[in-house]
Amino acid sequence: MNRIDSVNNPKIKAWAKLSRKKERDASGLFCAEGEHLVKEALAAGIVEVILTLGRIPFDFANVIEVSPQVLSKLSSSVSGTDVIAICRMEEKPVLKKERLLLLDGVQDPGNLGTLIRTAQSFGYDAVYCSRETCDFYNDKVIRSTQGALFHIPVFRIDLEELCRSLQGEGITVIATTLRSACPLKQLKRPAKHALILGNEGSGVSEVLQSLADERVRIEMDGFESLNVAAAGGIMMYELTVQ
Amino acid sequence: MNRIDSVNNPKIKAWAKLSRKKERDASGLFCAEGEHLVKEALAAGIVEVILTLGRIPFDFANVIEVSPQVLSKLSSSVSGTDVIAICRMEEKPVLKKERLLLLDGVQDPGNLGTLIRTAQSFGYDAVYCSRETCDFYNDKVIRSTQGALFHIPVFRIDLEELCRSLQGEGITVIATTLRSACPLKQLKRPAKHALILGNEGSGVSEVLQSLADERVRIEMDGFESLNVAAAGGIMMYELTVQ
Numbered sequence: 512m513n514r515i516d517s518v519n520n521p522k523i524k525a526w527a528k529l530s531r532k533k534e535r536d537a538s539g540l541f542c543a544e545g546e547h548l549v550k551e552a553l554a555a556g557i558v559e560v561i562l563t564l565g566r567i568p569f570d571f572a573n574v575i576e577v578s579p580q581v582l583s584k585l586s587s588s589v590s591g592t593d594v595i596a597i598c599r600m601e602e603k604p605v606l607k608k609e610r611l612l613l614l615d616g617v618q619d620p621g622n623l624g625t626l627i628r629t630a631q632s633f634g635y636d637a638v639y640c641s642r643e644t645c646d647f648y649n650d651k652v653i654r655s656t657q658g659a660l661f662h663i664p665v666f667r668i669d670l671e672e673l674c675r676s677l678q679g680e681g682i683t684v685i686a687t688t689l690r691s692a693c694p695l696k697q698l699k700r701p702a703k704h705a706l707i708l709g710n711e712g713s714g715v716s717e718v719l720q721s722l723a724d725e726r727v728r729i730e731m732d733g734f735e736s737l738n739v740a741a742a743g744g745i746m747m748y749e750l751t752v753q
Numbered sequence: 754m755n756r757i758d759s760v761n762n763p764k765i766k767a768w769a770k771l772s773r774k775k776e777r778d779a780s781g782l783f784c785a786e787g788e789h790l791v792k793e794a795l796a797a798g799i800v801e802v803i804l805t806l807g808r809i810p811f812d813f814a815n816v817i818e819v820s821p822q823v824l825s826k827l828s829s830s831v832s833g834t835d836v837i838a839i840c841r842m843e844e845k846p847v848l849k850k851e852r853l854l855l856l857d858g859v860q861d862p863g864n865l866g867t868l869i870r871t872a873q874s875f876g877y878d879a880v881y882c883s884r885e886t887c888d889f890y891n892d893k894v895i896r897s898t899q900g901a902l903f904h905i906p907v908f909r910i911d912l913e914e915l916c917r918s919l920q921g922e923g924i925t926v927i928a929t930t931l932r933s934a935c936p937l938k939q940l941k942r943p944a945k946h947a948l949i950l951g952n953e954g955s956g957v958s959e960v961l962q963s964l965a966d967e968r969v970r971i972e973m974d975g976f977e978s979l980n981v982a983a984a985g986g987i988m989m990y991e992l993t994v995q
Contacts, residue, residue: 621863625980625982625983628976628978628979628980628983629979629980629983631975631976631978632973632974632975632976632977632978632979633973633974634973634974634975655980657978659976659978662976695994696994696995729990729994730994731874731875731876732874732875732876732993733873733874733876734870734873734874734901734904735874736870736873736874736899736901737870737871737874737986738867738870738871738897738982738986740867740980740982740983740986741867741870741871741982741983741985741986742986743983744979744980744982744983744984744986744987745986745987745990748971748987748990748991749990751974752937752938752971752972753938
């Protein structure tokens, strides 16, 4: 097993830059921290190299033992970690298009990660993010997906164009909104759907609301305020579980 | 209108300590930041004093104009704020007990806040937190509740004792779990319920699971992993909306 102790090692310096989106995009690499995420990344076959403090609970060829200083230079976690995997971004193929999630400007990394995790748990086929949506290789997003990001195809794309194209393929586009919308329990479930969720403050854009085949609202009692990840969970559950 | 410019003013120094739980508990006060939260706190009648940079969009008697330095000393937000309200913690009465939410060791402030917000939106009557659950006057919790915390009764209590007492009152206790549980869609809705959600890592404790009248699971497709705030949203929606 190789060993790196110095934070000035050129490889370590290069990997430390992966905390920046620009460097991730340029190199096609990102970091996954902690045992759970590293296991999920290994299962997805996207790991380049594992950096660890010494204990190696993983069956993988390319492992480098590093000093605590090196690991903490690469770590984004405040509480520290004992293992980090350097992973390849890989565009996963969309195998079918029965359940799609479209995110229109979701800003909070925790919300984005939670939505990707929920989509994977309810058997969604892909997640499409608008260009204004937060970067999905952000470390907080990855942590919030609990590894779902390594398994479900996720793209950044123009949603207006995408919606028109999906409609051409017979997929029903559903937008969540508060006004002049069908109560969720009364929605007739389409055979194939693309569900659009919007920005935390402003919701789904007017353009996409008009474009949608269905406008749906979650029935509430008074306060009428839901976090987008909670709303997304409710919508995906209702649309997929009989 | 009064004015305070110095961060060394004794009042400012005292209020700055409200970022610590111990000081909040000792004084019975906490901070609400930003226009939306201040409005919700005013609507709830719990505001002691409003500190602002000058513009006063609120109709309230006790307003102090402060310098940007003073406001940033009191603010927990990285992006800054232009208004903060010093508020009183007030124990709100539980008017009825038809829909109750019990949180067993929820650790993440964002999750806790989101769950309180969702409970208020689905007409829950109260939220009971175990002693291990994160402090609900934590600034991140308050932000995530979007002000719901000022309207719904929230308590810290021993959940085991509470469950036994609720069962004595004819309230059905429902625990979320992954094993030997009834699929949510098949659950017969009780007239009155107390829904228990658990810790992010370990779920609802064994003791509470055994104590519960019903054990319920959310039907999933493969990944089998949901954030507790997303799971809570799904459960509360299903239990309350016809």
